[in-house]
Amino acid sequence: xxxxxxxxxxxxxxxxxxxxxxxxxxxxxxxxxxxxxxxxxxxxxxxxxxxxxxxxxxxxxxxxxxxxxxxxxxxxxxxxxxxxxxxxxxxxxxxxxxxxxxxxxxxxxxxxxxxxxxxxxxxxxxxxxxxxxxxxxxxxxxxxxxxxxxxxxxxxxxxxxxxxxxxxxxxxxxxxxxxxxxxxxxxxxxxxxxxxxxxxxxxxxxxxxxxxxxxxxxxxxxxxxxxxxxxxxxxxxxxxxx
Numbered sequence: 001x002x003x004x005x006x007x008x009x010x011x012x013x014x015x016x017x018x019x020x021x022x023x024x025x026x027x028x029x030x031x032x033x034x035x036x037x038x039x040x041x042x043x044x045x046x047x048x049x050x051x052x053x054x055x056x057x058x059x060x061x062x063x064x065x066x067x068x069x070x071x072x073x074x075x076x077x078x079x080x081x082x083x084x085x086x087x088x089x090x091x092x093x094x095x096x097x098x099x100x101x102x103x104x105x106x107x108x109x110x111x112x113x114x115x116x117x118x119x120x121x122x123x124x125x126x127x128x129x130x131x132x133x134x135x136x137x138x139x140x141x142x143x144x145x146x147x148x149x150x151x152x153x154x155x156x157x158x159x160x161x162x163x164x165x166x167x168x169x170x171x172x173x174x175x176x177x178x179x180x181x182x183x184x185x186x187x188x189x190x191x192x193x194x195x196x197x198x199x200x201x202x203x204x205x206x207x208x209x210x211x212x213x214x215x216x217x218x219x220x221x222x223x224x225x226x227x228x229x230x231x232x233x234x235x236x237x238x239x240x241x242x
Contacts, residue, residue: 007068007080007156008034008188010055016063017050024050025212028064034156037189039199039220042209043235048192051209052159055190056083079106082155086162088146095137095145096121096130102149120152121145124178140171147178158182160191164198176202196236200224208232 015028025047032038032055040048053059054066057078068077091098099117108116121127124144129137134145143163150158160179164172172195179202183189193199199206203220210231218228227233 006034007077008032009069010157011067011070012055012064013067014064015054015061015066017047017054017059018062023212025054025061028214030207030214030217032188032190034188035186037183037202037204038191038207039203039205040190040192040207040209041196041199041232041235042215044194045211046209047212048209049161051207052083052161052190052192056081056159058083079153080155081157081159082150082153083159083161084143084146084150084163086165088142090134090142090145093134094131095126095134095148098134098145099149099152102153106153116152120148123151123181124148125174138171140167140174143167143171143175144178147175147182151182155187157188157190160189162192162194165194172198208235210235 010032012028012030015025016023017025028051040051042048050059054061057066071077091101093101096114096117099120100113103113103116104110118127118130121130124147126141126144126148129141134142137145164175167175176198179189179191189202191202200220206216206218206220206223207214208216208223208227208229208231216223216227216229216232223232224236227236
């Protein structure tokens, strides 16, 4: 059977996740479409990072289902999505070897991997650091390397978990520009952030969580102009969300 042109939409139906009987996410029903940058907001402990991991398939829900294009996730789906963490997970290899590794996993012939890896590094301003060990790069460079690695994989969907929270303003701006480039290329962006200014710049729609529940899903313009829920209004006002 021919693979679909996209793995989207991503549909979560009554998804819950519990640890030791304690619910951390509860009754999340959500549909994420292509072409829209989705920013997940909420106070600390709301379940934002956990939701990303469930969407990406790193964790299985305790309840409900996570479906891609009407089907449960499998190896073909995993290869068509990527995730960049707050602290990038990098191999103990050079920057270019990190990118070549992803290309190898994707089945790219070895003769093409070197040129494609360098092309990805060049796109993210890392060509001069190609032979540098990945783990000695600065925080901003490591984050751009993680993005270059994701770019080389050509994902339908890119999940980003607080990708700029540990970076200085210049490095954070370079990551934001890279995210915009992914979006322009047609990659679906799903991202958590604690930075409301960043959310305003990047979001097309906002998913707002509080205490492990989906409280609001709205177009970004409407959300920032006047959120419907008291929890979101309090959050935007900088108040403690109960």
